[in-house]
Amino acid sequence: xxxxxxxxxxxxxxxxxxxxxxxxxxxxxxxxxxxxxxxxxxxxxxxxxxxxxxxxxxxxxxxxxxxxxxxxxxxxxxxxxxxxxxxxxxxxxxxxxxxxxxxxxxxxxxxxxxxxxxxxxxxxxxxxxxxxxxxxxxxxxxxxxxxxxxxxxxxxxxxxxxxxxxxxxxxxxxxxxxxxxxxxxxxxxxxxxxxxxxxxxxxxxxxxxxxxxxxxxxxxxxxxxxxxxxxxxxxx
Numbered sequence: 001x002x003x004x005x006x007x008x009x010x011x012x013x014x015x016x017x018x019x020x021x022x023x024x025x026x027x028x029x030x031x032x033x034x035x036x037x038x039x040x041x042x043x044x045x046x047x048x049x050x051x052x053x054x055x056x057x058x059x060x061x062x063x064x065x066x067x068x069x070x071x072x073x074x075x076x077x078x079x080x081x082x083x084x085x086x087x088x089x090x091x092x093x094x095x096x097x098x099x100x101x102x103x104x105x106x107x108x109x110x111x112x113x114x115x116x117x118x119x120x121x122x123x124x125x126x127x128x129x130x131x132x133x134x135x136x137x138x139x140x141x142x143x144x145x146x147x148x149x150x151x152x153x154x155x156x157x158x159x160x161x162x163x164x165x166x167x168x169x170x171x172x173x174x175x176x177x178x179x180x181x182x183x184x185x186x187x188x189x190x191x192x193x194x195x196x197x198x199x200x201x202x203x204x205x206x207x208x209x210x211x212x213x214x215x216x217x218x219x220x221x222x223x224x225x226x227x228x229x230x231x232x233x234x235x236x
Contacts, residue, residue: 029059029081029088031141033104037114037126042066046090046114046126048079061090087117145211145232153211153232158182162193164204166213166220166228173224202228209234 031050038045047062059079064071075092083089083101090100101117112128145153152167161182168177183193183204193204200218204211215229 029079029104033112033114034059035112036129037112038066038129039124039126048114061092063090063092085117144235146235147230147232149226149230151226151228151230151232153213155183164195166202168220168228169226171224171226174226177220177225177228179218179220179228 029048034049036045036047044063044065047064049060058081061077061079063075063077065073077090077092079102080089080091083099085101087101087103090102092100103115103117105113105115107113107127114126114128116124116126118124141156143155145155147153149169151169154165154167156163156165162185163180164183165180166178168174170177179200179202181195181197181202183195186192186194191206193206195202195204201216202218203214203216205214211232213229213232215227218228220228
């Protein structure tokens with residue numbers, strides 16, 4: 001059901017990207033949109049990347065001019081997430097305070113797009129390079145949820161699917177308490193998922209920055225291992 005539905009996977013991870021930034025006092029750009037963007041003529045583009053700390057400037061920018069696919073000049077700047085008309089702003093340091101009104105989106109082919117809203121009412125579109133898509137799908141991007149006793153639920157991209165690994169608590173008589181698999185969505189809102197393998201069934205109930213795990217008939221580890229059911233909180 002989730003196979004070949006990368007847009008569902010992205011929407012699912014977007015939920016947690018929002019949760020990650022919700023505890024900060026400033027809006028933040030979804031990490032999905034970090035990367036390089038070029039115009040259709042391949043004459044100029046933007047590099048969008050994260051800041052080391054949360055501030056009113058919520059991302060860093062480099063504007064580059066190209067000639068024959070080679071960078072011939074580069075300007076640095078800052079991005080502000082709270083801009084006019086519900087958009088964001090980019091301010092390049094060499095532009096004497098001039099600001100670009102911009103927005104980020106995903107096009108119908110699943111590629112990230114940066115749109116510049118020009119003063120004359122027109123728009124200029126910049127498209128992500130294929131490498132950005134590979135970076136987004138990198139399994140190093142994980143979301144960690146922790147139960148109050150130390151058990152962990154880790155979510156990640158698994159070839160366009162939502163993969164998970166559940167680590168139960170290790171204790172005397174229990175040295176292997178782990179299960180991994182693919183989460184299958186049960187609704188369009190992506191609030192309920194399940195994993196089924198043989199007689200083992202695990203339900204994942206998603207709510208904001210929490211996931212309630214309900215395990216049924218899963219033989220994980222030994223009889224002395226603690227159950228994996230419980231409430232897991234997104235690690236900040």
